[in-house]
Amino acid sequence: MANVRSTQELLKSFEDFMKGLDWSKPPHSLYVPVEYILTLGGKRIRPISLLHISQILDGNTEASMHAACGLELFHNFSLIHDDIMDQSELRRSKATVHKKYGLNAAILSGDVMMIESMYYISQAEKRSGKTGLMDLFVQTAREVCEGQAMDMDFEDRSELNYAEYLEMIRLKTAVLLAFGFKAAAIVSDQMDSADLLYDLGIYTGLAFQLEDDWLDFYAEEPAFGKIKGGDILNAKKSGLILELMEELNDYEKSEFINWYQQERDDTIRISKMTGYFNQYAIQEKFKQRIFTFQKKAFDCIDQSKLNDDQKKKLIEFITGIFGRKI
Amino acid sequence: MANVRSTQELLKSFEDFMKGLDWSKPPHSLYVPVEYILTLGGKRIRPISLLHISQILDGNTEASMHAACGLELFHNFSLIHDDIMDQSELRRSKATVHKKYGLNAAILSGDVMMIESMYYISQAEKRSGKTGLMDLFVQTAREVCEGQAMDMDFEDRSELNYAEYLEMIRLKTAVLLAFGFKAAAIVSDQMDSADLLYDLGIYTGLAFQLEDDWLDFYAEEPAFGKIKGGDILNAKKSGLILELMEELNDYEKSEFINWYQQERDDTIRISKMTGYFNQYAIQEKFKQRIFTFQKKAFDCIDQSKLNDDQKKKLIEFITGIFGRKI
Numbered sequence: 001m002a003n004v005r006s007t008q009e010l011l012k013s014f015e016d017f018m019k020g021l022d023w024s025k026p027p028h029s030l031y032v033p034v035e036y037i038l039t040l041g042g043k044r045i046r047p048i049s050l051l052h053i054s055q056i057l058d059g060n061t062e063a064s065m066h067a068a069c070g071l072e073l074f075h076n077f078s079l080i081h082d083d084i085m086d087q088s089e090l091r092r093s094k095a096t097v098h099k100k101y102g103l104n105a106a107i108l109s110g111d112v113m114m115i116e117s118m119y120y121i122s123q124a125e126k127r128s129g130k131t132g133l134m135d136l137f138v139q140t141a142r143e144v145c146e147g148q149a150m151d152m153d154f155e156d157r158s159e160l161n162y163a164e165y166l167e168m169i170r171l172k173t174a175v176l177l178a179f180g181f182k183a184a185a186i187v188s189d190q191m192d193s194a195d196l197l198y199d200l201g202i203y204t205g206l207a208f209q210l211e212d213d214w215l216d217f218y219a220e221e222p223a224f225g226k227i228k229g230g231d232i233l234n235a236k237k238s239g240l241i242l243e244l245m246e247e248l249n250d251y252e253k254s255e256f257i258n259w260y261q262q263e264r265d266d267t268i269r270i271s272k273m274t275g276y277f278n279q280y281a282i283q284e285k286f287k288q289r290i291f292t293f294q295k296k297a298f299d300c301i302d303q304s305k306l307n308d309d310q311k312k313k314l315i316e317f318i319t320g321i322f323g324r325k326i
Numbered sequence: 327m328a329n330v331r332s333t334q335e336l337l338k339s340f341e342d343f344m345k346g347l348d349w350s351k352p353p354h355s356l357y358v359p360v361e362y363i364l365t366l367g368g369k370r371i372r373p374i375s376l377l378h379i380s381q382i383l384d385g386n387t388e389a390s391m392h393a394a395c396g397l398e399l400f401h402n403f404s405l406i407h408d409d410i411m412d413q414s415e416l417r418r419s420k421a422t423v424h425k426k427y428g429l430n431a432a433i434l435s436g437d438v439m440m441i442e443s444m445y446y447i448s449q450a451e452k453r454s455g456k457t458g459l460m461d462l463f464v465q466t467a468r469e470v471c472e473g474q475a476m477d478m479d480f481e482d483r484s485e486l487n488y489a490e491y492l493e494m495i496r497l498k499t500a501v502l503l504a505f506g507f508k509a510a511a512i513v514s515d516q517m518d519s520a521d522l523l524y525d526l527g528i529y530t531g532l533a534f535q536l537e538d539d540w541l542d543f544y545a546e547e548p549a550f551g552k553i554k555g556g557d558i559l560n561a562k563k564s565g566l567i568l569e570l571m572e573e574l575n576d577y578e579k580s581e582f583i584n585w586y587q588q589e590r591d592d593t594i595r596i597s598k599m600t601g602y603f604n605q606y607a608i609q610e611k612f613k614q615r616i617f618t619f620q621k622k623a624f625d626c627i628d629q630s631k632l633n634d635d636q637k638k639k640l641i642e643f644i645t646g647i648f649g650r651k652i
Contacts, residue, residue: 026472027472027475027476027479029475029478029479030471030472030475081433081434081437084429084430084433085429085430085433085434103410103411104410104411104478105478107407107410107411107433108407108411108471108474108475108478110437111407111436111437111440111471112468112471112472114437114440114441115440115464115467115468115471116468118444118460118464118467119464119468122448122460122461122464134444134448134460135448138441138444138445138448141441141444142438142441142442142445145356145434145437145438145441146352146353146356146438148434149353149355149356149434150353152355152430152431152434153353153355
């Protein structure tokens with residue numbers, strides 16, 4: 001319980017810090033959309049992970065807060081531009097930035113958010129008195145773009161293997177979480193454990209994204225703003241579909257792909273998909289994949305040079321992240 | 327003549343450095359458009375200014391080259407995104423990135439170029455052993471976005487005053503040149519003169535942009551890839567038009583604006599515009615504005631703490647930039 005409270009306190013101080021940023025300055029056409037996306041909310045899992053782990057490792061508080069802010073700004077920049085590319089109309093049940101303010105404002109406001117993210121990371125580096133944060137962030141930012149490019153490339157391909165999908169979600173999702181984990185190690189001067197914390201972030205991110213794929217179809221109560229089975233209804237690539245692909249022979253695969261791309265009836269889509277998943281025990285196999293990444297995550301903690309108390313708190317925190325109903 | 331040769335040598339070594347960057351890595355959908363825009367050429371006035379001034383001030387060569395590379399990458403990122411926003415189909419007589427590779431690739435390749443620009447600036451800061459480059463760059467990048475936002479805001483307004491136009495071109499154009507000028511001072515450890523070199527860059531940039539407006543209408547041979555009078559034909563905001571506005575009373579102004587926005591015949595546009603400009607002696611008044619900025623630029627050199635030899639070489643270099651036929 002102490003752990004949960006602590007996370008809420010960190011979230012509160014993070015939100016206070018973010019509210020302190022001034023987006024009321026001109027030109028308003030540039031900064032109003034920035035404020036809009038930031039107030040749409042979200043779990044803030046990336047900055048909170050950074051702040052929480054930094055707290056466990058007794059890291060520099062001010063540097064951590066600036067790094068967390070940069071991380072969240074970058075994440076939101078990527079949401080704005082991804083929503084344009086995916087032609088998404090809704091984000092968290094509200095209009096996406098390009099739907100609300102137009103394409104040009106969405107491009108430019110995204111650009112300036114990315115620039116602001118670099119500002120806060122560079123401030124974090126200065127305040128920590130350690131080098132390496134900016135280099136790590138630039139590498140991470142580059143990889144996020146590479147992940148998004150892979151994701152768009154995949155849209156044009158009917159077939160995809162599981163390894164490619166994992167690499168895409170590693171780049172598009174996991175590296176940003178891993179940046180936060182390693183940044184916490186850097187501002188805490190725990191360089192001995194920095195690379196293992198990075199790997200911990202990657203495995204946590206991969207497990208988290210696969211859980212998302214799982215919950216999209218199997219959650220009893222879909223998350224706020226999401227439609228149950230949305231991935232399947234929109235013929236999106238999803239880990240569950242790729243798990244199924246691994247089980248099908250070439251003939252079955254092409255038959256499935258044809259159906260998956262052409263079927264327009266939502267009820268038929270969901271019921272036939274459930275049939276496929278049951279037939280090939282996809283639910284169990286996919287859970288096993290998630291557990292394997294969770295196991296690898298805990299192994300990273302075990303192998304790190306952190307002290308026993310720090311390891312215990314880190315295990316508690318990661319367990320909390322993995323605590324969704326799968 | 328030695329000065330001219332030297333600029334060409336710097337250009338050669340800059341192009342060699344840029345050719346050394348690897349854009350053949352995957353995902354190709356992300357990096358091929360980056361290589362494309364970089365090979366469209368251009369005067370490279372920003373990086374060459376940085377390299378030339380750094381050479382005059384005996385600055386760190388490696389740091390200068392990395393800063394120049396970051397500057398050019400950022401400039402090209404802004405071209406890609408601006409071309410989307412302006413719906414431009416041609417850049418240097420070739421297809422713009424979004425026309426050639428599509429909107430999504432143009433957004434994302436622009437994003438990754440901006441990230442790469444931050445990488446090279448951060449490398450420059452490290453190699454120079456001086457602080458301040460990254461902060462200055464982030465501030466500059468933010469201002470370029472603000473300038474582009476102002477430019478787009480202006481599209482929706484029929485009236486505009488000269489001061490607003492100047493502020494817009496200061497942000498959209500001059501600050502990037504000024505970054506290069508001040509960066510040269512930073513990597514040369516000439517901090518005493520850094521702010522005056524920044525101002526020199528601003529005045530040079532303003533004079534340069536106003537010259538561009540002038541040459542667009544009055545050049546005997548329009549520059550490669552440009553149409554003579556293109557600004558006027560496309561009803562763009564231009565310094566010449568705003569100079570004219572300063573001369574008209576409210577009635578004449580609204581009459582002019584109506585005509586300017588509605589006239590479709592190119593020959594009539596050009597001839598009537600020429601008539602307006604002659605009637606109000608706009609050509610002379612506008613030249614005077616440009617000369618005033620050039621004078622301010624030379625004053626900055628004069629007031630700086632550089633030695634006489636450095637001042638002489640800097641005056642030669644700036645005179646070369648101002649050497650176009652106006």
